[in-house]
Amino acid sequence: MTRHDPIQSCDSCPIRANAVCADCAPDEIAVLDRAKTYRTVPAGGRLAEAGEPLTYFSSIVSGCATMSRTLEDGRRQTVGLLLPSDYIGRPGRSTSAYDVEAVSEVTLCRFECATFERLLRETPHLATRLLTMTLDELDAARDWAVVLGRMTARERVAAFLVSLARRQARLSHQAEPTRAIALALPLSREAIADHLGLTIETTSRQFTALRKAGAIETPSTRLVQIPDFERLALEAGEDDDGGMIA
Amino acid sequence: MTRHDPIQSCDSCPIRANAVCADCAPDEIAVLDRAKTYRTVPAGGRLAEAGEPLTYFSSIVSGCATMSRTLEDGRRQTVGLLLPSDYIGRPGRSTSAYDVEAVSEVTLCRFECATFERLLRETPHLATRLLTMTLDELDAARDWAVVLGRMTARERVAAFLVSLARRQARLSHQAEPTRAIALALPLSREAIADHLGLTIETTSRQFTALRKAGAIETPSTRLVQIPDFERLALEAGEDDDGGMIA
DNA sequence: GCCCGCGCTTGATCTCGATCAATGCGACGG
DNA sequence: CCGTCGCATTGATCGAGATCAAGCGCGGGC
Known part of the structure; x- marks a missing residue:
């Protein structure tokens, strides 16, 4: 299989963000472009409900969404943070x-499930x-x-x-962050907690502890330096080489 | 996309367990059969090491293996329990x-990485x-x-x-377990703990607590009724309908 | 300007699971 | 038959994070 470059987002043609890369033939792109539609959902909007039918296969063009499960007693775990180029839906399951x-305003690029599964069969490259x-x-x-099984709260x-x-660096085509960077948090503290267990x-x-330790600064709650x-x-818990230790 | 049945293992032709289903054309199967080799590894054997090159894409024919990461300070988390029909390897990453x-003696059906990636390109159905x-x-x-983020030890x-x-019921082509069943544990208590965080x-x-509560019986450490x-x-933590509550 | 409400932080206490420490038990070899 | 070794269980204590309960700060509405 061809090793694909990091996903290239392209505001004027957001579908490229998900299904298209440099190897794509122009006619494949044209087929996809004909089938796609867009939809924008405000912050807080539901994009899917566990157990409910899902009529579209979508990918995120802009904004941020969370994928979570809530237990009957109210315990909630977020199992995925969806950023531009991530997809929502599962071929083969309805x-x-x-x-x-949606945790911020989200714009989706959507395909009807049946259409998408047909495209998937007919376009090996898409698969x-x-x-x-x-x-x-x-x-x-x-x-x-x-992280969830073995790390401390601070880690x-x-x-x-x-x-x-x-992820944000990759989305803006930048290399691995080196030293100082600013980070905009799309999530509230509660949503972060749900993601971290x-x-x-x-x-x-722990935000406070990291701040007191000098590892971060928090000019506002949604901004981390x-x-x-x-x-x-x-x-x-990473070693100095930037990878997890074996 | 065609919705595939639960994977069908077939001792005399184990490759079917991974890459073949009812839709496969006979010539596709023949191509796969020519490329495959087998290897058996004793219990405790290493099938792959984090960060090390992986020269084969393999699938498990029999036995059980764990996929885990160990932090430098010794904390270990198992991220996957590999049973027959599960695969080891990642197309596009070396x-x-x-x-x-291997936690028990494991038999693998293997393809050289380069060969497998070529097959993947040439056989849309395999992809x-x-x-x-x-x-x-x-x-x-x-x-x-x-489970790792929100459940108690007992859960x-x-x-x-x-x-x-x-999973064991599915592997032996049985329906969802109904009432009484016996379960052979392939893992030691320590390996289970690593999987559960x-x-x-x-x-x-918690095994003792579940036994005292009458939820299980433990005739031996590796057997649960x-x-x-x-x-x-x-x-x-599931509701009575057998699904997780939303 | 003032009040209100919501999200965040901080404090006090409790609890579940980790840690430290024996003890039990079955398999295997002498 | 007994000693040993490795795994599992059980007990005693500790501590990180949950829980319960105030404050705090900031933005919006009247």
């Missing part, structure tokens, strides 16, 4: 396994692309299991910030 | 992200099949995140037993 909620994206998601989900918060910083109080305390990215990665 | 270890399998893995990984142990029982002591205590499957599913 209902959503999770609640998907390959989707496979690569799904494998990346799988790696991310497994990495997150290590979890640091790991969240590091992972978000890396912590309570909101513990999450808040990271004076030394490597230092923060260290707090997240 | 190194393993995790340690993979579709792999996509379906990967999406299933992704769902499982996300479901597990809910985790119950969830593990329930999920293992379901708990210590071995807590894991052992489940007198009432629904009852155990309840302990795992």
Whole structure:
């Protein structure tokens, strides 16, 4: 399989963000362009409900959404943070396994499920692309299991910030963050807590602890300055080489 | 996309377990059969090392393996339990992200990476099949995140037993377990603890607690009798309909 | 300007699971 | 038959994070 470059977002043609890469033939792109529609959902809007039918396969063009499950007693776990180029939906399954909620205003590029599955059959390249994206998601989900299963509250918060910083850098075509960067948080403290498997109080305390330790600055609740990215990665349990230790 | 039946293992032709389903053309199967080789690894053997090159794409024919990451300070988290029909390897990436270890004697059906990626390009149906399998893995990984992030020790142990029982039933072509079943544990208490994000002591205590509550019986450490499957599913935080509550 | 409400932070206490420490038990070899 | 070794269980204590409960700060509406 061709190794694809990091996903290239293209505001004037957002579908490229999901299904198209440099190897695509122009006619494949044209077919996809004909089938796509757009939809914008305000912050707080529901994009899917666990167990409910899902009539579209969509990808995020702009904004941020969370994918979560809530237990009957109210415990909630976010299993995925969806940023531009991430997709919503599952070929081969007609209902959503999770609640998907817009945390900021979200614009989607959508295909009807049946249409998308036909395109998938008829366009081998699209299937390959989707496979690569799904494998990346799988790696991310497994990495997150290590965070949820074995890391302390402080490491979890640091790991969240590091992972978000890396994703935002990639989305804006930048290299791995080096030293000082600013990070805009799309999530409230509560949503972060749900993602980290912590309570909101513990999450808040760890932000404070990281601030007092000099690992971050918090000019406002939705903004985090990271004076030394490597230092923060260290707090997240990574070694100095930037990778997880084996 | 065609909705595939549960994977059909076939001892005399184990490759079917991974890449072949009813829709396959006979010549596709023949091509795969020519490329495959087998390898058997004893219990405790390493099948892959995090960060090391992976020269084969393999699938498990028999036995059980774990996929895990160990932090520098010794904390270990198992991110996947690999049973027959599961695959090891990642198209498009040449190194393993995790340690993979045989917990019982494991027989693999292997393809050289380059060969497999060529087959993937040339056989659209194989790509579709792999996509379906990967999406299933992704769902499982996300479901597990809910367990790791939000469930109590007792719920985790119950969830593990329930999920293992379901997988073993599926592998032997049986329906969802109904009432009484016996479950052979392929893992030691320590390996279970690593999968559940708990210590071995807590894991052992929860086995005892579930036994005292009448939810399981433990004739030996590697054998669990489940007198009432629904009852155990309840302990795992599922509602009576057998699904997770939204 | 003032009040109100919501999201965030901080404090006090409790609890579940981790840690430290024996003890039990079955398999295997002498 | 007994000693040993590795895994599992059980007990005692500790501590990180949950829970319960105030404050705090900021933005919007009257």
